[in-house]
Amino acid sequence: MKNYVTQKGDTFSSLARQFKLKDEGILKTYHNLHCPQEDVMQEPVPGKTIFIPEDPQLMAHETQSQDISDSSQEESTDEMSSGEEDTSEQQAKNEEPSSEKTDQQSNKEEKKDKKEDSSSSPHEGKYFIVQKGTVQCNQGFKFPKFKVTSHQKHYWNDEEGNADYLAVTEDDLQLDPAAQPFGQCKLKPSSGGYLPCAYAPAGKWQKTYEKVKVMGKSCLTEISELMCSTGGKITILKHGQQSETSKSQVGKANTQEQQVYNPVVDFDEFKEDTKGTDELYYS
Known part of the structure; x- marks a missing residue:
């Protein structure tokens, strides 16, 4: 047992820390049990003597403090690890729907592409x-022909290279006749x-x-169209691949058969x- 004369500002809590006791309650109880009746205190009185226990069981050992600290640190680490695992699991859960959504989107795009490919042009x-x-x-009011200027290379259904069968492309804008091709507007x-x-x-x-x-x-087909700056819409009247009959062929034809x-x-x-x-006659 130690004796300590209290100073101004001392409290059981501060004295317990000063003498490395487990807590202030131990100090207060120990003093009040061992002091005379007139020295019993609820809080230290300056100038009075306080009895300080020296029993090791009442002391706050450093090893215990270290154990408590380590235990607290382990618990904190476990909580952090658990939190990280929960976060990872949550992220994984969040990523799974995202991945599924991406796969679904990809499947939709593939189906769309297949549908577009399968649909007829x-x-x-x-x-x-x-x-x-x-x-x-x-x-x-009039119906002009084309004048192909974009190439002189490809002919549709004509092995002899007749200019009449030149393929018309998107760049062939000239018409025959060139002046007032549609007559009046x-x-x-x-x-x-x-x-x-x-x-x-x-x-x-x-x-x-x-x-x-x-x-x-x-290349142009029968559904191609062209706009005129004046406001007219130009479309295909005849594709030009019809067979033609000349007047000599008409004259030689068998009347009864025809x-x-x-x-x-x-x-x-x-x-x-x-x-x-x-004139040429289209069949």
Whole structure:
């Protein structure tokens, strides 16, 4: 047992720490049990003597403190590890739906691509356009032919290289005749009638067949169209690949045989009508 004269500002708590006791309650109880009745205190009184225990069991050993500290640190580490594991598990859970979502999105895109591939092209079953094909404008009156200038290389269904069968591409904007190809323009009314066509293509041909190209230029089919700067819409009237019959062929044809094929037509009269003309007749 030690004796200690209390100083101003001392408390059982501060004295317990000073003398390395387990807690202030031990110090207070020990003193009040061993002191005279008149020296019993609830808080230290300056100038009074306090009895300090020296029993090792009442002391706060450093090893115990270290154990407590280590235990607390281990618990803290375990909590942190547990928290990290929970966070990792949560992240994994969050990533799994994300991965599934990505897979679903990928599958949707693949199905979409397959659907697009399987769906028929609007050009399917359509004829390619050749130079002798004709066009029409929804604001015009005449039907000019094409004049191919983008190449002199590819011909549709003609082994002899006849210019009439040159493939028309998106860059072929010239028409035959070049001047006023559609005659008059409905968008230019006047007191004396419609004014002449002022053909002015607005860019290249649209709705071309991009899978078939000549010298890098997409080919035209029956659904291709072109806009005129004046406001008209130009579309394909005839693709130009029809077989043609000249007047000499008409003259040599067997009337009775043709009458079987075309019972409504008076073929002899038709022969007379074709004499003296250079027109070609499309079948």
